[in-house]
Amino acid sequence: MNSKVFVGGLHWNTTEPDLKELFSEFGPVRSVRIILDRETGRSRGFGFVEFSEKEQAELAVENLNGKSLDNRSIKVSMAIERERKRSSEKPASDETGTAANGSESSGEAGSQA
Numbered sequence: 001m002n003s004k005v006f007v008g009g010l011h012w013n014t015t016e017p018d019l020k021e022l023f024s025e026f027g028p029v030r031s032v033r034i035i036l037d038r039e040t041g042r043s044r045g046f047g048f049v050e051f052s053e054k055e056q057a058e059l060a061v062e063n064l065n066g067k068s069l070d071n072r073s074i075k076v077s078m079a080i081e082r083e084r085k086r087s088s089e090k091p092a093s094d095e096t097g098t099a100a101n102g103s104e105s106s107g108e109a110g111s112q113a
Contacts, residue, residue, distance in 0.1 A: 003030070003057045004079040008046040010034065011070035016047070022069060023049045027056030048079055 007019060016032040023029050034047035051057045057078065065076040 002078060002081060003052065003054045004048055004050040004081075005057050005060055006046065006048060006075075006077050006079040008075040009072050010043060010045050010047060010074060011072045012043045012045065014043065014070050018069070019047060019049055022064070023051075023060050026051070026060040026063065028052045 005023075010019075014034070016034050019034070020029050020032045023032070028051065030050040030052055032047065032049050035044045036042065037044050049057075049060070051060070061076050061078060064074065066073055067076075068074070
């Protein structure tokens with residue numbers, strides 16, 4: 001049950017409370033998140049709004065896609081869930097102790113038998 005919507009084309013000055021106010025017309029808003037640039041801390045121009053129910057999210061998409069917010073036309077669509085990449089994960093090993101990529105996973109780097 002995906003009840004999260006993507007909101008693109010946001011003005012840099014648009015705030016999370018602004019989005020919550022706009023989207024709450026279609027049902028209780030569970031969460032709002034505007035994505036920020038890691039280096040500057042400024043809005044990247046898109047965010048996500050999560051509703052309690054899928055139907056509320058669909059209604060918001062139907063009514064708000066292409067509408068104006070802070071003098072900018074916004075794009076509103078159902079969000080696509082993605083799996084997060086974890087750079088700290090080690091390759092999975094099988095029962096023989098060999099990693100999926102064929103390398104030894106004994107934890108002894110550079111040792112020879």
